[in-house]
Amino acid sequence: MIECKGIIKEFGNPPTRVLHGLDFQIQSGEFVAISGRSGSGKSTLLYIISTLDSPTRGEVHIDGRSVTKMSVQEVHEFRNRFVGFVFQFHYLLPELSALENVLLPARNLGLEEEKHQSAMELLERLEVANQHHKLPGQMSGGQQQRVAIARALIMNPRYIFADEPTGNLDTHNASQVMALLKEISQSEKTTICLVTHEPEFAAQASREIYLVDGRISVPEA
Amino acid sequence: MFYLSWRQLLSRKKQSILILLGVSFGTLLFVSIAGVQLGMREYLAEQLLNNTAHILISGAERDIVQSEVTRSMYSENQVVGWVVPPNGKRDETRLENYSGWYARLNSDPEVFDFSPRLTANAILANGKFVASANVIGTVPERHVRITSVKKYMKEGRFEDLSLGGNPIVVGSGVAKQIGARLDQFIRVSAGRGVEKPFKVVGIVHFGNQQIDDSIAFAQLRDIQVLTKSPGRVSQIAVALYDIDRSTEVADFWQLISNDKVEDWQEANKMFMEMIKVQDFVRYFIIFSVLLVAAFGIYNVLTIMINQKRREIAILRAIGYGPKRILELILYQGILIGIGGGVLGIGLGYLLCLWIESIDFGFEIGGKNSLWVAYDVSTYVTAFVSATFASLIASFLPAWAASRMTPMDIIREEA
DSSP: OEEEEEEEEEETTTTEEEEEEEEEEEOTTOEEEEEESTTSSHHHHHHHHTTSSOOSEEEEEETTEEGGGSOHHHHHHHHHHHEEEEOSSOOOOTTSOHHHHHTHHHHHTTOHHHHHHHHHHHHHHTTOGGGTTSOGGGSOHHHHHHHHHHHHHTTOOSEEEEESTTTTSOHHHHHHHHHHHHHHHHHHOOEEEEEESOHHHHTTSSEEEEEETTEEEOOOO | OHHHHHHHHHHTHHHHHHHHHHHHHHHHHHHHHHHHHHHHHHHHHHHHHHHHOSEEEEOOOOBOOHHHHHHHHSOTTOOOOOSSOOOSBOSOOOOSOHHHHHHHHHHOTTEEEEEEEEEEEEEEEETTEEEEEEEEEEOHHHHHHHSOGGGGEEEEOGGGGGSSSOEEEEEHHHHHHHTOOTTOEEEEEOSSSOEEEEEEEEEEOOSOHHHHTTEEEEEHHHHHHHTTOTTOOOEEEEEESOGGGHHHHHHHHHHTOSSEEEEHHHHTHHHHHHHHHHHHHHHHHHHHHHHHHHHHHHHHHHHHHHHTHHHHHHHHHHTOOHHHHHHHHHHHHHHHHHHHHHHHHHHHHHHHHHHHHOOOSSOBTTBSSOOOOOOHHHHHHHHHHHHHHHHHHHHHHHHHHHHOOHHHHHHHHO
């Protein structure tokens, strides 16, 4: 469970407030979409609840632990074991093959041997198994994003944070990626937080947090 | 992380190879310059040691002291006033107390062996032909133990000097000047009205023209007779077990004796100063070349980090902590350092072999090419410096990369 208390985020000097004291909870197994127009602070919020960024004020508790009180080592280990990230750009390492990219989180824990089998299964499931030896540069955008999703899933994380995962894809690939996230949310009971500015995709989530100028807006019924 | 570092290096083959060559060039220069310089030094040192040994004890030049003359010429009760007081130098340098030295050197555990000498300037004549030479009267069986003179014998045997019948070994240049051959008798005079026939039992060739043209060896006893100074010894050449201790040992002996005690480095001060300058030049060269190479590594890694910001961000997001990122960059620098070092010493060794094979057309210590040293320490120094320089050069970018937070990068990219 992710619990946010009075999240305030300011940037720059003099400080510009981007998030205005947000309070909310995300239950385990939920599929939450964070949406809003560009500049509404949705990506900032995602990075704060995903431990990559820290709030200027306020607290984030994940599974009962305060993120701000974790050491650098603990944060990284937490991300390594329990969190999967999917970004708008795939961020695959260009020197490594698809399979090696998928195994990167496992490699950091010395588990690449054990995870090899499940990595191949994941690629199979994402229909890119035949690409496993290729370098990212040799694959299409949709294939790259699927490999990136496989990398996010390899450690069977409790949380998946996705920042506009469909932003760089065509309609066909985008809806496939969305379908995939939904499937994972249902089959693995993984908590998923998705940032998107497309209402159509936001609607597929079990709950929508709609941001307007850094505040949660209650959807008009 | 090593695996990823390796992969990143491989993915930038051209860049990696160029920078690797930069490092290896530095190492190569150092190894080959050091090889030639140290080879030259070995050659010179051997030449010098042939004449001076590790430590040379010689009679000090002494002034004539008025009171000493007074005391030796008049009894104690007499009052002597000099109109013209005696002054000047004593006409001969001799060791004050040879037997004392003999006892000391025999019992000193650091002394390998020693050999007494009496050097005389003499005229060597063969028929009409005349040459002047510096004849070293020595004890042959001791002399061969403390110098490598045997190695330089062109004809005959140095050991034959210990036979009877005024044997002499002459330098190759001297032999040429007077047309002397092995087993021939030549006349030797030391300018005191004594001329004696000596039998040439050997011709020595050090490969240094200046020495070969003016050197000769004979028995100590024969030279003492020739110079009409029986029992006189002008120098004692000492060889220690450890040549590097010569300065310390010589300094100590100097404290307890009136005689002049010089180690070979002090006796050849000019030469040693030249060596110091050479050492400085060599280290300066490796320093500057490695500095340039290090800058290359620094630049390449800094540029690479900027190009790889996204990858660094995703690695951090995946759970690779700052330490891992530091390792990722540092390993690449170290790999370049080690690779460049190994390549450099390999190529340097080959270059040394090649330099050694060049025929210069004139003689340098017994062969027509440069002496090249292959000291292991040179290679170790070169390798360690290359690795160390690379380590330093890659640490700064690596540290900078480890400081980047994933958020800074993602925000910039967005």
